[in-house]
Amino acid sequence: MAILIDSSTKALVQGITGKEGSRAAREMIAYGTNVLAGVTPGKGGQTTEEGVPVFNTVKEALAQFPDINTSLIVVPAQFVLGAAMESMEAKIPLVNIITEKVPISHVAKMIAFARTNNITLVGPSSIGILSPKKSKVGSIGSAGLADIIFSPGHVGVVSKSGGMTAELSRILTEAGIGQSTVVGIGGDLLIGYTFEDAGLAFEQDPETKAIVIFGEVGGTYEECFAKAMGEGRIRKPVVALIAGQFSEQLPQDTVLGHAGAIVTKGRGSAASKIDALRKAGALIANTPEEIPILLKPFLL
């Protein structure tokens, strides 16, 4: 078991002929992911170097490959809304958006559509999803790194930061702690898949024994996760690392690394997140290296 993706994942890559899209597809295939088809409008009929057929539309791809159950979106920001709507209207149950800097008004529309149609939307600005030795979707663990830094095991990792998914997984792997699934949810103001969504999925996943979250100043997704813990909806042990405490010394409204990092109404600060998570029973790490030490007792 794992969450979101596993060996039964059959992927479509929207934007497969672009620079980032073709690299993501190539590396997914190298990791063993079943990439059935790609879509680039106007390039239908072509085949990628790896032999993946390219279609003009999602519908055409699905007509030939009805088993597709996951779509990765790697198209320029202004085309993401159209691409995501295309795969969601075609009822592909999991849509993962890698593209960064998608207009927030577009993200709000995609989230609304995904919710009413029961589609799992991960991203935008997601680095991807990886279930070690089973499947990976997106840019997570490229250039052969995936085999070195990720290892199968019992810790679910969920992170706003793409870079930290790799750093944390490497540290866990080096400490002998494997991962069930590693999810990059993106750090935008609005995201399709939240810490809470991931937490609830890991809660149901028999393979996952503990959860690691990497959060950042801004938004209230960490606070919502803490609330779910407090209400007993997430009961597995949680270790959290929250970045951005330094920003408490900056003027309010300062936007940091990710678009979502705006502090509002007292909530959203790193201190507020740490406080809420600690009160809900999560263990708080100060550095990535503390995470395996805090996790060990739960994995015996």
Next chain:
Amino acid sequence: MKLLEHQGKALFQKYGIKIPNGELLKNAQAEMSLDFPVVLKSQVLSGERKKKKGIIIVEKHEDFRQNLEKLFLQEIDGSLPESILVEERIDFEKELYVSLSYDTDYRKPVLALSLVGGTGIEGATLVPIDVMKGLPDDMAQESLSKAHIPSTFQLSETIQNLWKMFQAEQALLVEINPLFELKDGTFVAGDAKVVLDDNVVDPQLRPFIDLGGDIAILASGGGASMLNLDILMREGGRPANYVEYSGNPPASVVEELTLKVLSRPNLKGCWVIGGTANFTDVAETMLGFVQGLRKLQSKPAYPIVIRRDGPKRKEGFEMLEKAKQEEGYDFHLYGPETSMAESAKIIVRLAYGNPH
């Protein structure tokens, strides 16, 4: 991108939201033709202009010039006004608070309403908006009733116009605080706070914040860069700046950032920091760093600690070693065997010396 009040009000007008009669004055000698009393409003981005002496009410003509001159010289949060907005003072019956923004609990746009103007979103009633339905008249009326605000045609229309602007301009925030209700039942926007989506207006923007310290930082990854600033400050380091590059930028982008970050005087060290990258080409970004170093007016003599991992690290580090030999840079190179936190300790020790 935050807009100045007069820019926000120009947008209000475009979408049919009434604003006070006003004129924009570009300098202290400018003339204006409004009737007194008037309100002089400093055009700065700070949110607390009243408290910071950025707003002056002028009752009569004799006091106008002197107050205008004063306001042009009044610094607010370190910046002088771009211009002064002069407006006729409004005789109002009531002040309301109205805003539209995105809420991360609902993950939807929210309409915030309050009968108490002049305060903020705290205490306002939040009404989530279904983006598929928008904010038609019946929803606007219903929202007002939820906030216990007597609903009128004019108020509902103002709110609907604000929604149209929020959507069409792809704003992150549109706030009218206060929204004046006049005796005749019309509504006039007393102030305008508008934030547009950088993803739309300036997708190339990279956040850069001057933090005033003496260790220059070039960090990669939004999350890792924030975490590393936390760690550096905990170790006693004084960061000079916050900046980060994400994704897989070409060398030219890193070169430009390097020049920007290292051009400030009195630096004691430089910390190039990142975790294990997923897909950033480490050789490419480190090449950009060295290109930036080579273009600096004076060659840095201070220690430079580089901690990085990811695709093409080996090639990148070989290139760095070569540049170190050729140029004599004081590079200290670390891969994943040295933690980010450990490298923070190293740069602090090298930059400030051992406190023995």
